[in-house]
Amino acid sequence: GAVVSQHPSWVICKSGTSVKIECRSLDFQATTMFWYRQFPKQSLMLMATSNEGSKATYEQGVEKDKFLINHASLTLSTLTVTSAHPEDSSFYICSARDRVLTDTQYFGPGTRLTVL
Amino acid sequence: AQRVTQPEKLLSVFKGAPVELKCNYSYSGSPELFWYVQYSRQRLQLLLRHISRESIKGFTADLNKGETSFHLKKPFAQEEDSAMYYCALRTGGGNKLTFGTGTQLKVEL
Numbered sequence: 001g002a003v004v005s006q007h008p009s010w011v012i013c014k015s016g017t018s019v020k021i022e023c024r025s026l027d028f029q030a031t032t033m034f035w036y037r038q039f040p041k042q043s044l045m046l047m048a049t050s051n052e053g054s055k056a057t058y059e060q061g062v063e064k065d066k067f068l069i070n071h072a073s074l075t076l077s078t079l080t081v082t083s084a085h086p087e088d089s090s091f092y093i094c095s096a097r098d099r100v101l102t103d104t105q106y107f108g109p110g111t112r113l114t115v116l
Numbered sequence: 117a118q119r120v121t122q123p124e125k126l127l128s129v130f131k132g133a134p135v136e137l138k139c140n141y142s143y144s145g146s147p148e149l150f151w152y153v154q155y156s157r158q159r160l161q162l163l164l165r166h167i168s169r170e171s172i173k174g175f176t177a178d179l180n181k182g183e184t185s186f187h188l189k190k191p192f193a194q195e196e197d198s199a200m201y202y203c204a205l206r207t208g209g210g211n212k213l214t215f216g217t218g219t220q221l222k223v224e225l
Contacts, residue, residue, distance in 0.1 A: 004159075034212075034213075041125075042217060043202065043215045043216060043217040043218055044160075044202070044215045045215075046212065046213065046214070049212065093159075093160070095160075104162070105162070105213070107152075107159050107160040107161065108159060109158075109159045110159065
């Protein structure tokens with residue numbers, strides 16, 4: 001089946017630094033990828049929708065200058081958390097919608113970000 | 117605005133007992149409902165969707181528009197069913213998903 005990978009799986013960084021998280025669709029092309037955030041014991045909250053070749057669409061309350069999204073190809077989207085602070089510590093999950101099977105969305109394993 | 121409610125954070129049942137995970141939604145348009153499952157240390161994966169009207173791993177879910185519900189059911193729980201279950205609502209035709217808070221199902225021997 002279709003696989004979505006994320007790199008890194010976990011990262012620890014100092015406050016004020018920027019962190020980039022990659023989301024890749026390994027055996028299918030994804031025109032649309034989604035970025036979620038999940039706090040402990042809470043649900044997934046959609047942060048933004050990433051469309052290949054165009055600007056991302058951010059959900060209300062999500063700072064686009066804080067969470068930079070780039071969808072440079074049909075298999076790669078990146079999320080950069082800029083000037084990270086401890087409150088940005090969370091589990092970040094991406095998903096990708098199959099270009100052909102547009103009704104199907106596949107999830108990555110997630111990236112645990114800890115900001116000290 | 118759309119909303120998905122899963123009232124139970126934890127549901128514990130014995131093996132062989134029936135299971136029902138509750139999900140209610142709020143949406144003014146025509147809803148598309150899904151159940152996702154996350155087994156321990158694994159990624160989120162699609163379990164079933166209401167339009168398919170299929171049974172996956174013995175689970176079924178029927179969309180009840182009158183009660184705005186999409187409860188997940190299985191007649192006989194198995195130990196391997198223990199997992200986190202999320203109900204999700206898709207809106208706008210763009211694959212945007214709104215998730216419920218999830219229910220942890222624990223099947224005990």
